[in-house]
Amino acid sequence: MxxxxxxxxxxxxxxxxxxxxxxxxxxxxxGGAAAQDTGRWEVGAxxxxxxxxxxxxxxxxxxxxxxxxxxxxxxxxxxxxxxxxELTLSRATPRLEAISPSxxxxxxxxxxxxxTTYEVNGLYGFGEGRVRGYMGLGIGAMTLHxxxxxxxxxxxxxxxxxxxxxGKVFLNERLALRVDGRYRxxxxxxxxxxxxxGDLGCYxxxxxxxxxxxxxxxVSYRFGGPRIWDLPPAPASPTSTAVLAAPSRRPAxxxxxxxxxxxxxxxxxxxxxxxxxxxxxxxxxxxxxxLKENFKAGFGFDADSFDMNQSMHPFHGSLYFNAARSNGxxxxxxxxxxxxxxxxxxxxxxxxxxxxxxxxxxTLGGMSRGEMAHRIGIMLRDNRATxxxxxxxxxxxxVVDPMGGLNRLxxxxxxxSFANPDERFPSRFTFVTxxxxxxxxxxxxxxxxxxxxxxxxxxDEFAGEIRKPxxxxxxxxxxxxxxxxxxxxxxxxxxxxxxxGDPKARLRHIFGFFQEYEYFNNESxxxxxxxFAAGLLTRYTVGTDLQLxxxxxxxxxxxxxxxxxxxxxPETGRSYDFAPxxxxxxxxxxxxxxxxILRIGYGLAYAHTANGSSSxxxxxxxxxxxxxxxxxxxxxxxxxxxxxxxxxxxxxxEPAGTQSEWRLFASLGL
Numbered sequence: 169m170x171x172x173x174x175x176x177x178x179x180x181x182x183x184x185x186x187x188x189x190x191x192x193x194x195x196x197x198x199g200g201a202a203a204q205d206t207g208r209w210e211v212g213a214x215x216x217x218x219x220x221x222x223x224x225x226x227x228x229x230x231x232x233x234x235x236x237x238x239x240x241x242x243x244x245x246x247x248x249x250x251x252x253x254e255l256t257l258s259r260a261t262p263r264l265e266a267i268s269p270s271x272x273x274x275x276x277x278x279x280x281x282x283x284t285t286y287e288v289n290g291l292y293g294f295g296e297g298r299v300r301g302y303m304g305l306g307i308g309a310m311t312l313h314x315x316x317x318x319x320x321x322x323x324x325x326x327x328x329x330x331x332x333x334x335g336k337v338f339l340n341e342r343l344a345l346r347v348d349g350r351y352r353x354x355x356x357x358x359x360x361x362x363x364x365x366g367d368l369g370c371y372x373x374x375x376x377x378x379x380x381x382x383x384x385x386x387v388s389y390r391f392g393g394p395r396i397w398d399l400p401p402a403p404a405s406p407t408s409t410a411v412l413a414a415p416s417r418r419p420a421x422x423x424x425x426x427x428x429x430x431x432x433x434x435x436x437x438x439x440x441x442x443x444x445x446x447x448x449x450x451x452x453x454x455x456x457x458x459l460k461e462n463f464k465a466g467f468g469f470d471a472d473s474f475d476m477n478q479s480m481h482p483f484h485g486s487l488y489f490n491a492a493r494s495n496g497x498x499x500x501x502x503x504x505x506x507x508x509x510x511x512x513x514x515x516x517x518x519x520x521x522x523x524x525x526x527x528x529x530x531t532l533g534g535m536s537r538g539e540m541a542h543r544i545g546i547m548l549r550d551n552r553a554t555x556x557x558x559x560x561x562x563x564x565x566x567v568v569d570p571m572g573g574l575n576r577l578x579x580x581x582x583x584x585s586f587a588n589p590d591e592r593f594p595s596r597f598t599f600v601t602x603x604x605x606x607x608x609x610x611x612x613x614x615x616x617x618x619x620x621x622x623x624x625x626x627x628d629e630f631a632g633e634i635r636k637p638x639x640x641x642x643x644x645x646x647x648x649x650x651x652x653x654x655x656x657x658x659x660x661x662x663x664x665x666x667x668x669g670d671p672k673a674r675l676r677h678i679f680g681f682f683q684e685y686e687y688f689n690n691e692s693x694x695x696x697x698x699x700f701a702a703g704l705l706t707r708y709t710v711g712t713d714l715q716l717x718x719x720x721x722x723x724x725x726x727x728x729x730x731x732x733x734x735x736x737x738p739e740t741g742r743s744y745d746f747a748p749x750x751x752x753x754x755x756x757x758x759x760x761x762x763x764x765i766l767r768i769g770y771g772l773a774y775a776h777t778a779n780g781s782s783s784x785x786x787x788x789x790x791x792x793x794x795x796x797x798x799x800x801x802x803x804x805x806x807x808x809x810x811x812x813x814x815x816x817x818x819x820x821x822e823p824a825g826t827q828s829e830w831r832l833f834a835s836l837g838l
Contacts, residue, residue, distance in 0.1 A: 256288075287307060346387065529698060535683070641661030717759065
């Protein structure tokens, strides 16, 4: 049986418990650049409510872990004014409830179940004075221990991840009141296709996740260090001896919470209203009953198209993100608004089960795509320009960053003359277009194709642009004349980096954390994922004009989409699978006068299927290209690439699918 994918959708993450830990680690390490205060311990106690979801359903039985009291203890180490590492022990006492899906009648007496959770969170704090907010990601373990009369029920412990949002009000320099909200995702045995029926009809879902919410209030007590509202702000310069190319000299813009919240509300209501009243989509018929059902069902995986999940959701997330970013919030704070917008949509604006894949793609894809759009939009706009020049600059900025353009219009900045941001331009920005021909092997339907490749580089890590998220990033895309058109998108931005030696030396190293997006659509791989990476960048100055650069990266993706069949799986409703995983990537580049003349790269990724037809996937690529400069902005070149996918299914394994191609092109740079 050969189920190698041939039909490909139109163009548009390590296990799920380890990816949030990587983000938390990035948060914590990023905090090392801020002003260090005296180490501060914090302890606290809390109590509140736990809100569980369905854990099993078939045609005759619907079993859920209901609501109950929750309480526990927390201990934290505050690294600096923004970042902390926290350990939590939480205990909840809900009850197992079994009802008939058709009648709603109870099928058995409810039984108590103990829910015990141990977790470690990385928290990012924001705000000033006595009132402080925070958000975070965590990893740990959850034990479910039911007590069913007459049945020998054993406890079951499995990994759990969580997202957290909360705030503190300091009553004095040590004691604070605290409100905390968490949503947890716990692995469970893979579910089979089931049906949920309600007033609007029936729909199916599959899931291997158990999710629950916890809302608590409590107190915390802080030991040592200055009063929280007296902490100094982080310094403007990094700890590295490298000098930022464009250090900021102006105060941070004012944060506009109500403007941000209002715009996110519009981004929820407008697409919902269009779907409900214009196109009359089934999912848009919502009510309090569907809201209640969504909370009861918890998170699962949806059956939307590949381009909807992997492209449209990140775009929608970028609108959430830039609603906050253009209203004065930082990268991470804007990410919290993005996650909130995604949660509101998943639970409240659709009548289908909330999708974990949508939450991942909307939040992480919205953050990376939104930040690149935000920075390019700032570069395109010119607050000192007038007349026709001002018009075209504002229009181009609006196209790239719609929410930034909207806020400029609302706040009267589109026509007003005022100073440009200090960080309007990075130390380096290049844009290169390749026009040429490519030949695709592996029995492609159209082996000979015209090709357009676009490449943009913003900033330079070795110029010191490593302090804030996306101080430097690059973005590449390939478009072909046949097939789906868009065959590749790759984008990578630095989250935080550190110079590991003398920045004046010929051989330099930077260790960093990165956030990425990858999309491939070829004969062997239809793959897309939000990715985190950690690794070493090296640059060696060979002579006056030559520089050699290398990248060595470990990567992790919380949930990739990988097409594995050429038919729709009747259980999932998709031809592609969702899978967390990780891998490595190696690359080398040779530059002459900052123009790339040689590139070689290799990547390997392993993905364990969480929901889909396959058991696992191993993906590889190799690419090499050479360029001959013909002038400052002109050149010509050639390249070769190879892609491979080996998919394992339950009970059998098919041969690896491969594609190789070579290309010839002419280059035009800006």
